[in-house]
Amino acid sequence: MLSYDELTSPERELWDAFPEGRRVDLRTGVPDTDAPPAGDRWGPDRTVRAAVVATLLLGANDDRSGTVAALRLTGARITGRLNLSGTEICHTFSLQGCRLDEAVQLHGATTRTIEITNSWVPGINAELARIEGDLDLRRSTFEGGFLILVNARMAGNLLISDARILDPEEWAVRAGGLVLNGGVFGQRLTTQGGLRLPGAQLLSGLFLQGARLGNTAGVALAAGGMAASTVDCSQGFAAQGGVLLRRARIEGLLTFEGAQLNGDGVALDCVSMHVGDFDYRTATPLSGLVDLRSAQATWCQDSEQSWPREVLLEGFTYGSIRFWDAPSAAGDDGPPTRDGVARRLAWLRRNPGYVPQPYEQLAGWYRQIGHDDDARRVLLAKQRHRRLTLSPSARAWGHLLDVTVGYGYRPWLAGVWLLALTLLGTLAFSTHSPSPVKRDEGSPFQPLVYTLDLLIPLGGLGQRTGWYWPNSSLQWLSYLLIAFGWMLTTAIIAGITRTLQKN
Template sequence: MLSYDELTSPERELWDAFPEGRCVDLRAGVVAEDRVGGGGRWGAGRTVRAVVIGALLLGANGGRPGAVAALRLAGARISGRLDLAGAQVAYPLWLEDCWFEEGVDLSGASTQSVAIVGSRVPGVEAGLTRVEGRLDLRRSLLEAGSASPLHRRITALSLINAQVSGAVNLGGSRIVAPGEWAVSAGGLVAEGGVYCGDGFVADGEVRFMGAQLPGGLHMRGARLAGPGPRGVVLALDNAVATVLDCSGGFAADGTVRLRGARISDRLTFEGAVLNGPPGGDGPSLVASLTQAVDFDLTLARPPSGAVDLRGAQVSYLHDNEHSWPDLVELDGFVYGAVREEVAGERREAVGGRDAVARRVAWVRRGPCYSPQPYEQLASWYRKAGHDDDARRILLAKQRHRRRTLRPAARVWGCLLDVTVGYGYRPWLAGVWLLALTLLGTLAFGTGSPTAVKRGEGAPFQPLVYTLDLLIPIGGLGQRTAWYWTDDGLQWLAYLLIAFGWLLTTAVVAGVTRTLQKN
């Protein structure tokens, strides 16, 4: 138990100020002397033992009637480890511009608002902590010390399964754990959201796996400068949030992974830079099975690694010329509408040959053939009233599929493509019929056939004879009434019969395929 006589001068000042919630400011008022980076050189006049802070927070000098007790301290060197693990803290804590010799342990504690602002701390352990208020670590430098007792990884800030009734504010802070976990907040519940803007920098993986963030995760302008052990800089697997804002200059030098995340409103990377892991060994964005209403991927420049959207579902997709890398995985990706940014202006994606060609090229950036991305794109164009564009996309799907078939099937596919466009261009059959009819009429008009039975049947008509050869069903009476002694014309007749059967078979197969798909 601490006695008042044992306290140093700054500790007595803090002790006396605590019951009334007054702030003790030990700063010298000189910028060069007050820089937190040099806090290790601060002498006894600016040093407060962590055990004194802990004792006050646990009620060593209770409040006075008519005043609200709180611990408020600025510009201090805090010696020893501030250990409040499992404690019931009834008073708010506010520390500004302080230099900690050792880390802060709040694991399993129940506390009021905690603010460690503009300070240097060798790690904060707050796993399973309940904070009735806010957790404010703005402008602080948090450096990984030793491995957390709750997991084997070295972590600079641990918020595993913590519950914060207010917001978690990391704005302007720098969290350093190179190659490890800078922030480990799996299962975190932050009612007021998490704020990592205003120049936030993390060297190491930032993890919010399974977190529940009704107030959203706001990382506008943040820099995730170094990946964790698996090349990931931000992990939100199965997290639930209203908003994920990674816009306004957000930069990630590793994989951003949102696998299975559910964003009930806006998921935005507007103006972001997704560099992917160093060396290009890994994807830039993994958002497989992610759900969001508004998904904005209008990046500042193309991602260096792949974008994985397999099984994702969004209502609105926003993209621009920088959104897509060379490899995009879209199998199972479902979207309600597409809006593109052109010359800084947002608009509904339009149809037309050029626009469809760009979208087909987008779909073909997948690693292998998959029908679903084509069908999804065609469905969207059809809903938008662009039926011709939808047919172009489905035709492109069949052409892509043909590359995966065996040689015989490829030949048949080429025939379907040339004759009827796989059923999506039935007018091609009419073009072929007209061309072959013209060819036969001109060729047969130069010769004189021999009647099968002299004096019987209709007179020879080159046009009708050609149509009779091309139409395999029924008959016009010309094909059976005349034959050729000229070998060239007789072979032409055989070829026209064969072309007629092939053309009819292709038309039936193509139209049947189209009717079955639609």
């Protein structure tokens, strides 16, 4: 136990101010001198030992009645190791503009709000800590260390806006299993390591607008299995590394509007993610692929410029989806445009290989909003894509179905073919006179009826069996029309059957 006589002048000032919760300010008023990075040059008049801070926080000199004790210190250099692991801290702890020589140890501690703002800190280990308030680290710099919050619980928020975490190991923040009744507010956060939040529960959400995350190991944000109300990575958010949201549950908005995601390999992993509103209007296309397999979104919006070359879409389902036009010159977003089927099909083709589900999902959405013609165009594109995977004979049959009836989704093509062949036969047969099979029997020759009799394989109009052509070219034309009639009829039946089975 430290005695009062052992304390230095700034330590005595802090000791005397603690019972009343007064702030002790040791700054000189010269900005360059007071900057925490220069704190290693601060002399004894601005130095407080970590042991003194710990002694006060653990209950020394807090027996003055009528006041609320609190430790509030500004502009001090704290030497030694501040070790509060496993302790119960009942007082507010506030450091502003300070420099700590060693990492703060809060492993398993129970405490109220902790404020270490605009300070220089080698690191904070608060694994398994219980914080009945906020952990406020705004504008602080972590150099050579990291922030550990594994399985910690907070009644308030984690505030790391404008903070910098430099030169850690692989991860700048390790917070797997973190439970917050509030949220993580990291606007304009800068890190040289990744944020690791697997299984975290963030009641108010994760807010990283304008943050810049970098990780040479390849993952900038690892939040698999995270549960949050909102994840906001917009307004200039930049990730130099992958963003992993596999199996995350986001009740409200997930937005990357105006963000830059530059991960190699998988830039955005959303496999089996559940989200309310998914806003994917990034500032630039991703350098890596986007994996949306088995993800579910109630509402999804994107822009043509946002998607990378490769997007995995198998199992991705959504209640509504739309493109947004690029921002106007004034910087305002334009109104949502009606989706063009061609653009959506180009989006589907970014999925490698043939996968039927994305086509079925998109067609189902078009039906849902009453665009049945667009739905048929999507299903036709699906059949054309599938045809590329078939054997040569099956591809040939597919081409026939496509040309004649559009795989059943364009039945009007059959009418076009029938009209064209009827016109061809009528004109050709009207230039010559055929010979009757039996003289003075049957109806007079009529080129139009004769052509229709050749094209319609079922039944008969009495012309085909009553006349023949001495001219071999016209006789061969009649044979070809019979063959075309059978092929056209077969294609129509196959196409209609396919459509009826599908609908």
